[in-house]
Amino acid sequence: MLIDFKKLPLQALAAFKGGDGEYLVRTSDDGHVKIMLGRLQPGCSIGIHTHEGNSETIYMLSGKGEVFYDGTSFELLPGQAHYCAEGHTHGLRCNAAAAEDAVFFAVVPQTAQN
Numbered sequence: 001m002l003i004d005f006k007k008l009p010l011q012a013l014a015a016f017k018g019g020d021g022e023y024l025v026r027t028s029d030d031g032h033v034k035i036m037l038g039r040l041q042p043g044c045s046i047g048i049h050t051h052e053g054n055s056e057t058i059y060m061l062s063g064k065g066e067v068f069y070d071g072t073s074f075e076l077l078p079g080q081a082h083y084c085a086e087g088h089t090h091g092l093r094c095n096a097a098a099a100e101d102a103v104f105f106a107v108v109p110q111t112a113q114n
């Protein structure tokens with residue numbers, strides 16, 4: 001299966017999962033797995049949320065993000081991945097002072113009906 005992100009519609013999701021600003025995303029979803037190319041502009045975030053019935057892997061392509069994971073935080077740089085297992089809590093932010101957008105690839109396999 002080929003996924004051409006350039007051909008998928010760009011969605012601007014305001015306050016996604018309770019975050020700030022907009023989450024810009026192109027998503028392929030076959031009902032079993034969501035595959036996303038996401039972008040957070042400086043000052044925008046995906047709110048902290050718990051994965052129930054699924055997990056998520058985020059791979060940073062460019063820029064950098066701050067990951068909030070189970071009460072801790074760390075910087076996510078290009079070439080690094082973050083894994084949030086089912087039952088764990090995370091969020092992602094592009095710092096307001098960042099020089100560029102945080103661009104990342106994310107995969108959410110569905111392990112239960114949500």
